[in-house]
Amino acid sequence: MTEKEKKFYIVREDILPESILKTAIAKEMLANGDANNIIEAVDKLSMARSTFYKYKDGVFSFFNADSLNIINISLLLKHIPGILSQVLNCVALNKGNILTINQSLPLHGVAHVTLSISVDELTITIDELLSTLNTIDGVVNVEIVGTS
Incomplete structure (x- = not known):
C-alpha cells in the first residue's frame, strides 16, 4: 500500500x-x-523498545483545536527593533499562548502583524489584554479580527 492509499482513523484511547x-x-x-x-x-x-519501534511510525496523537479558545488579533507596529518582542512578552506574561505569528514587511515605517492566541489560561480579560498591548510604545493599533 502506498502513502497515498493509506487510511487514517480516529480511535478512542480506551479501546x-x-x-x-x-x-x-x-x-x-x-x-x-x-x-x-x-x-x-x-x-x-x-515497554519493550522493539514494541516502540514497531508502532512509532504509525501512531500519532490527535490534537483537538475545538477545545481551545482562540482569538486572532491584528496589530500595526512601528518599524522599531524590539516592538514585536514586547508584544509577545506581554501576551506571555498574561498566560496567553501564541499559536501563530504572521508579519508583513514594513511599509511606510509600520508592519502589520496577526497573532492567533489561545486564551484558555489568560489571567486578564481579552479587553484588558488589548488595552495593555495598546499602551506599548510603538504599537499603533490593536484589534480582534476573529475568534475560534
Missing part, C-alpha cells in the same frame, strides 16, 4: 491495545521533554 497506547504516550513524552531519549521513555512505561 487501543496497550502496546499502541504506550507507543503514543512515549512519543508524547519525547516531544514534550518528559523523556530525554527512547530508552528512557520505554523504561518509564515498562
